[in-house]
Amino acid sequence: MSADQAIQMMAQLFWNSFLIAGPVLIATLVVGLLVSVFQVVTQLQEMSLSYVPKLAVAVIVTVVLAPWMLTRLTGFATSLFNSIPTLG
Template sequence: MSENQALQMMAQLFWNSFLIAGPVLAATLVVGLLVSVFQVVTQLQEMSLSYVPKLAVAGIVIVLLAPWMLSRLTGFAASLFNSIPNLG
């Protein structure tokens, strides 16, 4: 296995992890910002108010995008397994 192949595999790994985790992180970021603005406007500083909506949105996004995430992950794993004979 050459250095270029290893670097290419690592780049694919990071890109796939970014694509899989990105929607969940983006959705929780948006909800966190909205809740923060709501807390500032209403001066309501309840700790559970910031965690519960983010957890709920993360769960909903994961449930909705789970088939796409799983197919992306299995496709990447299959491509890694298929590239094993060419590494030597």
């Protein structure tokens, strides 16, 4: 395995992990920002108010995008397994 192949595999790994985790992270970030603004406006400082909506949104986004995430992940794993004979 050459250094170029290793760097290419790492780049694919990072890109796929970014694509798979990105939607959940972005959705929870947006919800967290909206809840924080709501807490500042209403001066309501309840700790569970920040966790419950983010958790609910993370679950919903994961359930909705799970087929796409799994397809992306299995495609990447398949390409890695198919490249094993060419590494020697």
